[in-house]
Amino acid sequence: MSGIVGVVGLGNMGRGIASRLLETGHKLVVFDVRPQAQREFAERGATIAGSPRAVADEAAVVLVSLPTPDVVKQVALGADGLVQGRAIKTYIDFSTTGPQVAREVGEALAQAGIQAIDAPVTGAVTGAATGKLQMMLSGDRATIAAVTPVLQHLGHCEVVGDRVGMGQSLKLLNNLMVATAMAITAEATVLGVKAGLDPDVMLRVLNRGSGRNICTEERWHKHVLNRKFDNGFANGLMRKDVRLCMDMAESLQVPMWVATAVDRLWMQTVLQVGAEQNTTTIVQTLEQWAGVEVRGNAA
Incomplete structure (x- = not known):
């Protein structure tokens, strides 16, 4: 898979994930609510977006790593959320939200023609930065296969189920x-x-x-x-x-x-x-x- 990859959320885990993708040759468009977090990636060549929607206007594949279920729902489905984006086709959630929220978000995105992949991780901050995360993937198998060339740079990809929420x-x-x-x-x-x-x-x-x-x-x-x-x-x-x-x-x-x-x-x-x-x-x-x-x- 080629093209621009979107990343929303540049906290402890998201920062490591985005850094790893840059180091492995991917072009990124990123967003975080904290200007200082964005500034670091602007200096490293990433495109800075003004909102989650702006990320989804540029990238067909968008990864999110966010702190709480409410933030995940706002980023994915809010008024300026990813669901409004013109380019996005695949949404990959590294956050820990629980299966219910994962299913709710996945179903809402599906109505907009966007495939959701559940991808919670373990491996901590060090694993994110070094490409040694353990990803627990669930969702449509063909979609997972299509994004695996990107995800394999982040660590081990284990498909744990064919329904969004099972990874959670x-x-x-x-x-x-x-x-x-x-x-x-x-x-x-x-x-x-x-x-x-x-x-x-x-x-x-x-x-x-x-x-x-x-x-x-x-x-x-x-x-x-x-x-x-x-x-x-x-x-x-x-x-x-x-x-x-x-x-x-x-x-x-x-x-x-x-x-x-x-x-x-x-x-x-x-x-x-x-x-x-x-x-x-x-x-x-x-x-x-x-x-x-x-x-x-x-x-």
Whole structure:
């Protein structure tokens, strides 16, 4: 597939995705509500559009990476949204919106002759910038095949279903499991420190045993023990994803006992530590209650 690719949303993930596309030789037209985000890409040769509609006037394929379901619906279907564009034929959503919103947007775009592809991702900011994302694609198989030459520069393309929204369902399960790992690792390490254990020793031992997870193996070393808390994903967004997963479970009448407790801890972290703080600060919620810090030698 050749031609101009549109990108709407140049935040933590969108910035990496757009950068990767530029680095792999694609011509871009981009839009973000923040002028400073657009300025960086103007300096790198991208065309700057004044609205989502203006992006869709220039690009047949438009990728979006946006923070919340409401923003996604506004960008896709609003008065100056992508649905009004003259050139757009394929809409690819990297955001985490949940299956219901994905289906609503996909159906509305289909009425305008635009194919929607669900493409939520995992791999974090580093994966976006280095082309190592895991994409969970769902939608029309022929449309997915047509855009794969673009998407393969961003990472691994896995088709998980032929209906828009199925990729979102899998993404919510992924994020619920990550949220759960972070919650229990925060509780366990705070309890360990309160019991007199050294955090560095704790993680060394845990990572040789069956209790290890992505937090003990990576995130606590990189962001907690050194007290930097700079992993690049906000508490408010994690809580949003957990709630979307709970909503999906409710709609399908599946009880979620552990997830309910996890959701409560993330709500408390948003209230107590802050929605804009990075998710590794979940440990601070427990630290404040217990009166200890999970502070390693790196700090």
